[in-house]
Amino acid sequence: MKRSTLVWPSVVMLGALGFAQMALAHPDIEEFSDTAFAEQPVTVDCTLENGTASTCYKITVNYLPEGLEIGPFCPATMEGAGGVWEWTGENAKLYRVDGAFLKMLDDLGYRFFDDDGTIHIVDIATEQPAVDHACINVSPDESVEITMLLPATPMMADSPTRLGTVSKVGVALDGVPIFSDAPSVQATGHMPALDTCGGHIDPGGWYHWHATSTDIETVYEKEGVDADCALEQNSAALFGYAFDGFAMFGSREADGAAVTGLDTCNGHIGATPAGETYHYHATDDFPNLPACLVGVQAMHNFSTTATAGVGATRAGLGGRNEPPRPGGGASGQMPPGFEVAAEALGVTPDALMQALGDPQAGPPDMAVAAEKLGITEDALRAALPPPPNR
Structure with a gap:
């Protein structure tokens, strides 16, 4: 499915639908599965990122929905097969993580296995990789809860929000958070399969999607990947809601028809069970998610009770089996953006903070910090958020 470049949808939508019909686009909590929530969703006052006072659905979910089977991620040996990975270097495409794929990476200078065929597997929630290239397989933390905010009435933004590495996309109907591209092997040296x-699983111990999982076999068919998802596949089904409140469907229309007229965010105005509304579609490319978000998100729309990873809010604590965070002041809170930077680099936020050292001692030595983390200085500088007030 090819993306087409259209007039920015805020202009089209306001002219063609008007405000009354736009109200039909609100998220429908009844569409979520019965096991999606850790507690019943509520409507709360919230502020959108453009400063608009609004109302949001406050959704709290567990580390993993009840009954959802996950894995495998990393194969134990070159004889086995794990999950999938989108390789973006030479011979770029989506692959099954198996011996043939890892041998190809070895030929390109990325060795993920020992001479006896044992795969380098690391749980970065409890340890850091001792090798240049490891397959990341994080253990779950069953105590973690995630809280998300979805605007009850979506508002079109003045311009789209581009989605980079590990950007927040939305939440699936089973309650699983959705993120954009995972960090590349070229950036971190490691593979979070x-x-x-x-x-x-995030370094904080909770599971999340990097794809429209209920339509992922459409991608496998196009890419020639020998893999199956245990979830029911339905390319016309509603998958979830983006963090701007707009619905996300599979690669077909709700009535099964082919999708036409997509904008650069993989969305358009069309018929849905909720009426003629703006909505996103999956594509047959990986990751089959929106390329950007057209609406305005709520401020502070994602937090977890985890001790590490994206959205971690437990003040003064390190990750599982790790010491307290250094340089965090009395509260122990990390600077904004560090969790996302750590995820992009394939390390825990605590390891990133420890490598950079106490900020009160002065600017960090980036070369030394990069060496401690086993990454390049350029990758470290690219991932870190800008200093405050810049």
């Missing part, structure tokens, strides 16, 4: 439904 996805399972065959396109998800994996």
Whole structure:
């Protein structure tokens, strides 16, 4: 499915639909599965990122929905097969993580296995890689809860929000958070492998998607990948809601028709069970998610009770089996953006903070910090958020 470049949808939508019909686009909590929530969703006052006062659905979910089977991620040996990975270097495409793929990476200078065929597997929630290239397989933390905010009435933004590495995309109907591209091997040296439904576990111990899992076999068919997702596949089904409140469907229309007229964010105005509304579609390319978001998100729309990873809010604590965070002041809170930077680099936020050292001692030595983390200085500088007030 090819993306087409259209007039920015805020202009089209306001002219063609008007405000009354736009109200039909609100997220429908009844569409979520019965096991999606850790507690019943509520409507709360919230502020959108453009400063608009609004109302949001406050959704709290567990580390993993009840009954959802996940994995495999990393194969134990070169004889086995794990999940999938989108390789973006030479011979770029989506691959099954198996011996043939890892041998190809070895030929390109990325060795993920020992001479006896044992795969280098690391749980970065408890340890850091001792090798240049490891397959990341994080253990779950069953105590973690995630809280998300979805605007009850979506508002079109003045311009789209581009989605980079590990950007927040939305939440699936099973309650699993959705993120954009996972960090590349070229950036971090390591591979946080996805399972065959396109998800994996965050360093904080909770599972999330990097794909439209209920339509991922459309991608496998196009890419020639020998993999199956255990979830029911339906390319016309509603998958979830983006963090701007707009619905996300599979690669077909709700009535099964082919999708036409997509904008650069993989969305358009069309018929849905909720009426003629703006909505996003999956594509047959990986990751089959929106390329950007057209609406305005709520401020502070994602937090977890985890001790590490994206959205971690437990003040003064390190990751599982790790010491307290250094340089965090009395509260122990990390600077904004560090969790996302750590995820992009394939390390824990605590390891990133420890490598950079105490900020009160002066600017960090980036070369030394990069060496401690086993990454390049350029990758470290690119991932870190800008200093405050810049």
